[in-house]
Amino acid sequence: MSPFAFKVKIYPSLCFYIIINAKGMKGLQGKTPKERIERLLVDIRENKTGAVERFLKEIQSTVLAFGIKVCGGHMEDAKDTMQEVLIQFFRGARRLRFKDPKALTVWLYKVAKNACLMSRRRGKYEPGELLSINGGLREGDGANISKQMDLPDWSGVPDRILFEKEKKQIVQRALLELPLDYRLILVLRDMEGLSTREVSEVMGISESNAKVKLHRARLYLRDKLSKHFNGLM
């Protein structure tokens, strides 16, 4: 008998758990956080084995990361906020009865957004350096592009350089400099993978307003990153 077969014989339930979970997580690679949540909600609705455990793990990391992206701050604060979000989510999920995983996912982000805003009001997360919309977002709006004939193109800098540890901090810092509602819209759309319509639902604004704010937030972030990445070419 091979050593592996021996171990399988000793820990059959553990092996079963690992196989089921590995199988369940396999199709989630490369998907956005929102797509992963939706997919796991469908798995729960279809009564797949281990789906609740996989969902719990996924929802923890998604909500935790969302809190850090939106508010920065300390891990412990983010964990507290995450627990509040999960409590509300599990209560609501029973009430909503999985009729629509997409709607449930949008609702999860709405709860997470509100929890982040409440935490900021209670002074949990360290506040980022907030800029006024008019002052901050005009800086990178590119209104004089035609006059900037030497607009540097750093898009060719390899990902391995852009994704070095300190460069990731540049992205996080630039993100935290955006006004909160602009940051929320950008995180929801470009990091979490919600559609513009879903973003407008979470934010409680019109879709056209969400598009305008998203556009300004993207330009502003590009401008901030350019200041750091121009020198890498």
Added chain:
Amino acid sequence: MRREERFGCSETLNYLSGYLDKDIDGSLYNMISKHIRSCKPCRSLFKTLKKTLDLCRKFKPKVEVAEVKEEELSKTLKRELEAFRRFIQGQKKC
């Protein structure tokens, strides 16, 4: 003057997000494509904005891998999780 003739940098800038999301009508999309091909600053803006979105999509804060263990969950959350599990079990039986 036709729309195409007065189409320049500022119009490209206004619709660049919609262009990247493919969320604009076909004729506008074609005009932006044409302008980007002929205008170097707009091409740079387009490519760096696209790269910015790539960075956003791939951005994962360090905490994303951190997992909160079940014993770290608050009593209320454990209770809600159990109620949720019972609810799922109830659904299975139905």
